[in-house]
Amino acid sequence: MAPKQRMAVTVPAGPKLEDTAKRLQWAEANGYDDAWFSDSGAPDSLTAIAALAHRVERLRIGIAVTPVFSRTPAVLAATANVLGQALPGRFVFGLGASSQTMMQNWHGLEYEKPLTRVKETAVMVRSMLAGEKSDFDLETLKSHGYRQPPSDPMVPLYLAALRPKMIEMAAEVGDGVVFNLWPRKALPKMVEHVHTGAARGGKDGAGVEIVNRYMVLVTDDKAEARNRFRAAFAPYYATPVYNSFLAWAGYEDAARQIREGWAEKDRAKTTGALEDDLIDDIAVIGNEDECRERIRWAAETGIHTHIVAPLTQDPAEVERTFAAFRPEVFDLAA
Structure with a gap:
């Protein structure tokens, strides 16, 4: 059975915890299904979820996604145990590799074997959440003798993915898959890889929930909105992870120009690679009807939860x- 269609707000809503609390409460009062936290720095999202869980009664709360390099599996499992108690049946733990920029530059960590690290982290965290004593000597991770009380209900683990190998692993090993910042023509083949990975794991691909965070602006000034996207996300696509993804998605020239412009410290060249048509393929920009139609197309193509x-x-x-x-x-079920 296909997962239900869900609309979600993104959080945090800025640096102040109270602003995020207000957004959560607004979302619940206005019929949204979910709120999904990003996890890229202060305020720490896992701490914020624990602090704010009591402010809502119905919303499902997820995190998309916590980097697997910056916390050990034991720490992740212990944290998930608490959040699962604070939000019984309403917490989804998203895990992902993040990027070289965040892990190497911000945290001073080696960014090696991201696919293997995500897979091994998910395997270990799930075992720990089940209350099993750790006994792991894996390629990138080890743990022996750690045990915590089993989580009940079990906290689902969703894995972030962009390209085929990671998508297939995420669908095979995870309980759901998290997408982000894809150009429109890439989505159908990304969904195909979810089905391939799910089958490898003995699952029905149609039942694997796919979550996506969209950059959205409901506006009457598309040109100005596109310029905002260029300024914010050209550097994003300069990172090796997203640059390779853009090239794989069929935009090799744009990826090359961004890569070159970034290396040359030429901001105009970097941002100029994101032409209007490409931005319209990635972002959701336009008036209410245009933005709703874009989300509806994504739902029909395979996305279930729309952040x-x-x-x-x-x-x-x-x-x-x-x-x-x-x-x-806006009713996706209609």
């Missing part, structure tokens, strides 16, 4: 963007 991440910090623009996807005006 709306406003491409703005302006309160009025954020309100308009989130308001466009309230169930009273």
Whole structure:
């Protein structure tokens, strides 16, 4: 059975915990199904979930995604145990490799064998959540003699993925898959790889939940919104992980120009690689009807949970963007 269609807000809502609490409460009051945290620095999202879990009663809360390099499997399992108790049956733990920029530059960690590290982390964390005593000598990780009380209900583990090998592993090993920042023509083949990986794991691919975070701006000024996207995400696509993904998705020239522009410290060259058509293939920009139609297409193509991440910090623009996807005006089940 296919997972239900779900609309989600993105959090945190800025540096202040109270602002995030207000967004969670607004989402619950306005019929959203989920809230999904990003995890890229302060405020720490795992701590924030623990601090704010009592502020909502119905929302499912996920994290997309916690890097597997910056915390050990035992720490991740212990944290998931607490969050699973704070949100029984309503917490989803997303894990991913993150990027060289964050792991090497921010944390001073080696970024090696990301696919293997994500897979081994998921295997170990799931075992620890089940209350099993650790006895692992894996390629990238080891643990012996660690045990914690079993989680009940079990906390689901969703794995972030972009390209075929990681997508297939995520669907095979994880309970769900998390996508991000794909160009439109890449999505059908990404969904195909989910089905391939799920079959390898003895699962029905149609039952594997696919979560996606969209950069969205409901606006009447598309040109200005595209420029915001260029400024914010050209550096993102300069990282090796996303640059390779963009090339795999069929935009080799744009990927090469971004890579070259970044190396040359030529901002105009880097941002200029993201032409209007490419931005429209990645971001969700336009008026209410245009943005809803884009999300509806993604749902029909294979996405189940749709995280709306406003491409703005302006309160009025954020309100308009989130308001466009309230169930009273946008029903994916219809």
